[in-house]
Amino acid sequence: MMVMARFIFTFFFLSFSGWVLETVSESIVREKPVNKGFFRGPWVPVQGLGGIVVYLLMYPLRAYPALIFFAGAALCTALEYLTALFLEHCFRVRSWDYTTYPYTRWCHFRGRICLTISLFFGIVSLVVVYFYWSLAAGLAAALGTWLLPLDGVLLVLFTADVCHSCVKIRRLNREGVKLNGWNVFSVS
Numbered sequence: 001m002m003v004m005a006r007f008i009f010t011f012f013f014l015s016f017s018g019w020v021l022e023t024v025s026e027s028i029v030r031e032k033p034v035n036k037g038f039f040r041g042p043w044v045p046v047q048g049l050g051g052i053v054v055y056l057l058m059y060p061l062r063a064y065p066a067l068i069f070f071a072g073a074a075l076c077t078a079l080e081y082l083t084a085l086f087l088e089h090c091f092r093v094r095s096w097d098y099t100t101y102p103y104t105r106w107c108h109f110r111g112r113i114c115l116t117i118s119l120f121f122g123i124v125s126l127v128v129v130y131f132y133w134s135l136a137a138g139l140a141a142a143l144g145t146w147l148l149p150l151d152g153v154l155l156v157l158f159t160a161d162v163c164h165s166c167v168k169i170r171r172l173n174r175e176g177v178k179l180n181g182w183n184v185f186s187v188s
Helices: 004-031 045-061 065-091 113-176
Strands: none
Touching: 004 045, 004 113, 045 065, 045 113, 065 113
16 A cells, blocks of 8 residues: 555656646746646646656666666657647647757657657656655655545545646637647636
8 A cells, every 4th residue: 555655656746846847948938937737737647657667667777877868768758759649639739849949949750759858858767767766755755644645635636637627628629729738728
């Protein structure tokens, strides 16, 4: 039970960290505050899932940092591409478009993935395997008996956010509103 509770906490910790990183970088690019992410809440679930998968698959390779870098970059890039296809197909939302960023215009594939971000994913994979996972585990351990209630609250909030976001995006799609990942919740 505690192992699952730690995984749930780590998922949200990584999802929140990804949201912070993406929100800050997107706000800089757009020159205005932006809630980057598919949901209203402060989480990017693909970051949480990606971090967990990277750790589980790459931790056994921790003696080979170069392998972790390249395999992590490839794995995260594949996950990003599949996520882009899923969001575009199911919700008609283009959550990111690397053709619009100054540092990715020259090296993207259909705006969904790009070389510079893939290299960044390699660095993030190293950080997750060698540092960040331990940080999340330490925080989970420090929460002690508060871990399960916190996970419960996070799961309820996340589920409500998923339901609310999906309903809102479906409504906006029916109304013909063109959505991008950074403007979903700025549209009434």
